Amino acid sequence: MDIAELVFDEKELKEVTKDVSVSILVVDDDSSLREFLEIFFKREGYKVFLAESAEEAIQVMAEESIDLVLSDVRLPGMDGVSLLKHIKAQYPSLPVILITAFASMETAVSAMKEGAWDYITKPFNLDELRKVVRQALAASSKPQSFGTSQGEKVYKLGSMIAKSPSMLKVFQLIPRVAQSNSNVLITGESGTGKELVARAIHDLSPRRDKPFIVVNCGGIPENLLESELFGHTKGAFTGAVSEKKGLFALAHHGTIFLDEIGELPPTLQVKLLRVVQNRAFTPLGGTKEIKVDVRIISATNRDLEKEVMEGHFREDLYYRLNVINIHMPPLRERKEDIPVLVQYFLDKYSKEQGKSLQGISSYAMKALMEYPFPGNVRELENIIERSVALSTSNLILPESLSLAQYKSQQNNKHQKQQEDPFKLPPEGIDLDAFLDSIERKLLKQALERTGGVKTEAAKLLGINFRSFRYRLAKHRL
């Protein structure tokens, strides 16, 4: 890849983030409702297409690029649910919202199972309609793609941005996963975006208006974690002066995100298994079981399968939590995301800090492309935030990246390899004899490696041929 190409300027950035006009197709046999919706959506700034029947809608979709379909369930001929099935087969990522009379609520619920984004009941509330449509579009099942000036695509989903095929796969999976209620386990190194994925799943799910509760299983002391998760009754233990609701109860109807699940102590693994199996738990000190409706998403940066094999994590719990696995690849395995993320963070922090940085020098970008990012995207973000703050020119230069930590790590590694065999023993050494013995060993190794070709061996040792010959003679080699 030509690194110079990776330097964006402001004009290009605008192209990356520009808006595209959004088209809504309204399908209803009631002409007055059609007209009403046409006026309403036009006023909202959308492009509107109308169809009187499912058959006509199919034709419109074949001819026009439609971003959302709003369809009545009851239609003459093919009905709204059959239209939905057709759309899901032909355009799986196209959001469909169904309109239904109160009486056909059941149809609407089964339509949700067929993949409808949502349904609204007649007579509808315009605020609600506006909200549902906006949510469906914002969270549009397909990751929004923007053409860059090089004709390359950058994908955005929730607050995540990416370009690599491996991340596009994750982005495509999220909306589908969001529609189901299955437990999800997100795996991946620290800073790869596991929490962002969990949030995106919640925001795209039918639970999006309900709580999203984050529990850091590794950050809460073991003796507190149980009452945090399940709550306690008054007087359950010393200090329990009043009743307390647990996080599972707070997450009712919503999503609970169990971060660092690998840190969960064995006693709580048993309790969690019960919640996962029965969707019920008993608060500390309590006797009555409380039923909850929660979706469970967990995350870990550990190799949980290995922990199971080693007996540190319950196998039954692991399989129940890992119904759907989403793996976040480390940044060093998707380097094509680096330039896109750099530009994204550069824009974010320049705005935040009131600076007008235009881009990043090609040398600085090259340094980033070669850096292994042990802290993944979070580390890249920190590097850019710091560089923007430190930068005195309108370009980010290699020196303001302060990858010093990396350099010192590299140096340390280097030193360790070299240092250890050269430790000065407490009794001291004969330096000349020691250096001679090392020289002799290295000369021999160089000759062996080059099959006795002296010119090559000299090169390997970084000395000229004359010097090499002289040393060989000295050591009688």
Ligand SMILES: Nc1ncnc2c1ncn2[C@@H]1O[C@H](COP(=O)(O)OP(=O)(O)OP(=O)(O)O)[C@@H](O)[C@H]1O
């Ligand atoms: N694809 C992305 N686009 C934009 N920002 C991202 C992306 N991935 C990660 N980030 C940034 O990196 C930060 C870290 O992400 P997140 O907290 O989701 O990581 P994590 O995998 O949960 O890490 P940990 O295991 O350390 O908790 C986010 O707050 C966000 O700012």
Ligand SMILES: [Mg+2]
């Ligand atoms: Mg996290």
